[in-house]
Amino acid sequence: MHASGAAGEPAAATTAALRVHARLRELLMAGMLEPGQKVSLRTVAGMLDVSVQPVREAVSRLVADRALVVMPNRAVRVPLLTLAQFRELTAIRLVVEGYAAGEAALRRTGADLAAIRRHDAAFRRERAKARPDAARAIAHNQALHFTVYRAAGIAELLPIIEGLWLRIGPVLNFDLRGDLAKLRMAKWERCHAQLVEAIACGDARGARKALARDIVGAAKRIEARGILPPGDHDGKSRGNGHGPGH
Amino acid sequence: MHASGAAGEPAAATTAALRVHARLRELLMAGMLEPGQKVSLRTVAGMLDVSVQPVREAVSRLVADRALVVMPNRAVRVPLLTLAQFRELTAIRLVVEGYAAGEAALRRTGADLAAIRRHDAAFRRERAKARPDAARAIAHNQALHFTVYRAAGIAELLPIIEGLWLRIGPVLNFDLRGDLAKLRMAKWERCHAQLVEAIACGDARGARKALARDIVGAAKRIEARGILPPGDHDGKSRGNGHGPGH
DNA sequence: TGACCTCAACCGTGATCACAGTTTACGGTA
DNA sequence: TACCGTAAACTGTGATCACGGTTGAGGTCA
Structure with a gap:
C-alpha cells in the first residue's frame, strides 16, 4: 500500500480496486476505449500506479457485467x-x-425537474459551440439521461441501466468522438426537448415515446456507419455461459 | 495449482475462479444461503478447496452484481x-x-414449446408428490422460467434476468425451503398453465399477464411473511455507489 | 455482579512470486 | 526474398505472505 497518493490527494478511503473499477467504467461509458482494444492487466496497473491485484478485481467485475470480454486465449478486450x-x-x-422515463414523468419532484432542465441546457450549450468538446457533450448527455432515470424513484433500476450503457457506450460514444458532425444533428435537440416537456407535464407515455425516438435515432446513426460486424448470432445462443442449465 | 482434481475429475478446462463463481451463484439462486449470512473468503476457500484468490474474484463479481454486499466493516454478507x-x-x-414472456409467445419454436411443457410437467409432478423435494421443485420452476425467457430469442436479456433472480432468489427460495406448505398453493399451477397456454397460442399479452400473476403471487407470499425489514429507502438513493455522477 | 480492558484470532486488501500458455520478434535456412 | 523454428517477452491465473482493522472472548478490577 506504499504506492498510493502520488498526486498528494487524500486518496483512498475506498479500496484501490474500486478506484480502478470506477476509472475503467468511466473510460468505457465515455467511449474512450476503442471496441476491440486489448486491455492488459499489467499495463493498466502501470498506468494507474497499482499492482495487478486491484486491476484483476476491477476487470473481473467488468467481465462479469460483460463490459469487457475474455477471449478464448484468455486475453481481455473491449467487446466488439x-x-x-x-x-x-x-x-x-x-x-x-422507457419504463424509467415513464415513471419519472409520474414521480419526479420539482428538484428533479430543475436538475433535468439544467443538464438539458448544458448539453444544448455545448452542442451549439463553434468547436464543441465531445467528452463534455457526452458527459452532459449522460447526466441528463441518468437524472431522468434517477427521478423515476426506482433505485434498483439504475444499476441495470448502467449495465446497458456500459455495453453500448463504447460503440455509441467512440463513434461519436470520431465524427463530431453527428453531434450537430437536429434530432438530439428535438427528442430531448420533447422528453423534458413530457416529464414536466407528467405525461408518462409522451416521455417514453420521446426517449424511444432518442434511442432509436442514436441506434440508426450507428447502424448507418456500418461498422458493426454482421453477427452470426441468432439470439438464442447462451447469454453469458454460466446461467441456469436445463 | 496443486490443489485441484482431488476427486480425480477431468476438472478445470475453466478457471478455479469461474467454478467458485458458478457454485456461489447456484447456492444463491436456489436459496441455500440465508439472507444476512456472513460469507468469509477463507471459509469459502476452505470449503471449495482452493486458495482465497479465486474466491476473491468470484465474490467480487457477485458484489458487482449486488448478489452479495460488503458491509461498511468490509465484511461480505448475503444481502437482506x-x-x-x-x-x-x-x-x-x-x-x-414480462417483455421476455411476450416475445417468447411470438417467437418460440416448436422445440422451445416442447421444452417448456416438459419443465412445466416436471414441476407439477414434483409438487404433487407426498413429500416434495424443495430443491428439485425450485430447480424445475427455474428451468421452466428460463426456458421461456430463452425462447424470446433475445440473448442479451438473459443475463439481466439472471441478475434479477440472483437478487430475489435468496429471499424467495430460502423462504420456500423453510415452508414447504407454500409449495402446495394452487396459484402456481394455474399461472403456469395459463403461461404455457398463451405461449402455445402466440398470445403475447396473455403470456405477459399470466407471468405477472405468477410474479405478483410469489411476491405477496413473501410480503405476507413479514420478514423483510421495513426499509428506510425512498427509492431515490444511489443505486450502487459508483454510477455516473452530477 | 457488572463494566472495562487486553490480547488473540480472524477479516479483507495489496503486493509479489511462480507457473503455464500464448504471442511476437528475430535470426537462420532454403 | 520468402519461410520457418526458436527464444524472449508478455499474458492471465493461483498461491502465499504481510499489513492494518475489526471482532469477540477471557480476565481483571471496581
Whole structure:
C-alpha cells in the first residue's frame, strides 16, 4: 500500500480496486476505449500506479457485467458488439429506459425537474459551440439521461441501466468522438426537448415515446456507419455461459 | 495449482475462479444461503478447496452484481433486501420478464414449446408428490422460467434476468425451503398453465399477464411473511455507489 | 455482579512470486 | 526474398505472505 497518493490527494478511503473499477467504467461509458482494444492487466496497473491485484478485481467485475470480454486465449478486450447484439440491446433499452422515463414523468419532484432542465441546457450549450468538446457533450448527455432515470424513484433500476450503457457506450460514444458532425444533428435537440416537456407535464407515455425516438435515432446513426460486424448470432445462443442449465 | 482434481475429475478446462463463481451463484439462486449470512473468503476457500484468490474474484463479481454486499466493516454478507427494494425488484421483473414472456409467445419454436411443457410437467409432478423435494421443485420452476425467457430469442436479456433472480432468489427460495406448505398453493399451477397456454397460442399479452400473476403471487407470499425489514429507502438513493455522477 | 480492558484470532486488501500458455520478434535456412 | 523454428517477452491465473482493522472472548478490577 506504499504506492498510493502520488498526486498528494487524500486518496483512498475506498479500496484501490474500486478506484480502478470506477476509472475503467468511466473510460468505457465515455467511449474512450476503442471496441476491440486489448486491455492488459499489467499495463493498466502501470498506468494507474497499482499492482495487478486491484486491476484483476476491477476487470473481473467488468467481465462479469460483460463490459469487457475474455477471449478464448484468455486475453481481455473491449467487446466488439455484433449488429444482432446491438439491436437486442437497443430493444431492451427501449423497454427498460422507457419504463424509467415513464415513471419519472409520474414521480419526479420539482428538484428533479430543475436538475433535468439544467443538464438539458448544458448539453444544448455545448452542442451549439463553434468547436464543441465531445467528452463534455457526452458527459452532459449522460447526466441528463441518468437524472431522468434517477427521478423515476426506482433505485434498483439504475444499476441495470448502467449495465446497458456500459455495453453500448463504447460503440455509441467512440463513434461519436470520431465524427463530431453527428453531434450537430437536429434530432438530439428535438427528442430531448420533447422528453423534458413530457416529464414536466407528467405525461408518462409522451416521455417514453420521446426517449424511444432518442434511442432509436442514436441506434440508426450507428447502424448507418456500418461498422458493426454482421453477427452470426441468432439470439438464442447462451447469454453469458454460466446461467441456469436445463 | 496443486490443489485441484482431488476427486480425480477431468476438472478445470475453466478457471478455479469461474467454478467458485458458478457454485456461489447456484447456492444463491436456489436459496441455500440465508439472507444476512456472513460469507468469509477463507471459509469459502476452505470449503471449495482452493486458495482465497479465486474466491476473491468470484465474490467480487457477485458484489458487482449486488448478489452479495460488503458491509461498511468490509465484511461480505448475503444481502437482506428491504421491503422497498423487494417491491422495486418485483416491479422491474414485471417489466423485463414480462417483455421476455411476450416475445417468447411470438417467437418460440416448436422445440422451445416442447421444452417448456416438459419443465412445466416436471414441476407439477414434483409438487404433487407426498413429500416434495424443495430443491428439485425450485430447480424445475427455474428451468421452466428460463426456458421461456430463452425462447424470446433475445440473448442479451438473459443475463439481466439472471441478475434479477440472483437478487430475489435468496429471499424467495430460502423462504420456500423453510415452508414447504407454500409449495402446495394452487396459484402456481394455474399461472403456469395459463403461461404455457398463451405461449402455445402466440398470445403475447396473455403470456405477459399470466407471468405477472405468477410474479405478483410469489411476491405477496413473501410480503405476507413479514420478514423483510421495513426499509428506510425512498427509492431515490444511489443505486450502487459508483454510477455516473452530477 | 457488572463494566472495562487486553490480547488473540480472524477479516479483507495489496503486493509479489511462480507457473503455464500464448504471442511476437528475430535470426537462420532454403 | 520468402519461410520457418526458436527464444524472449508478455499474458492471465493461483498461491502465499504481510499489513492494518475489526471482532469477540477471557480476565481483571471496581
